[in-house]
Amino acid sequence: MPEYLVELYTATEPDAVVLARLGTGVRYVRSILIPGDETCLHLVEADSAEDVAETFEQAGLVADRIVEAVDLQGRKR
Numbered sequence: 672m673p674e675y676l677v678e679l680y681t682a683t684e685p686d687a688v689v690l691a692r693l694g695t696g697v698r699y700v701r702s703i704l705i706p707g708d709e710t711c712l713h714l715v716e717a718d719s720a721e722d723v724a725e726t727f728e729q730a731g732l733v734a735d736r737i738v739e740a741v742d743l744q745g746r747k748r
Contacts, residue, residue: 674700675723677713678736685711689730697726714740 679685690699690713700714717723720737727734 672698672716672718674714674716674740674742675720676738676740677715677723677727677734679711679713679732680709680735681711682706682709683711685713689732693730694726696722 684704685702690702693699693715696717698716700716702714703712704710705712715723717726720739723737724734
């Protein structure tokens, strides 16, 4: 399943309960908060970026940017 990086510009820590319950079709993987930049990055798995945007909006989180991400960990070279 494709992975997507979701950027939210906020200085607050993400609500883990909200993220864990994003809904069907979108699976929360992890988040990284960058307090100095007031940015929070969320990694999720989903079928499409549109599914991610819709699910985040339903959770009350408006994404500033959603891009497909490729996990390089464990890839053979």
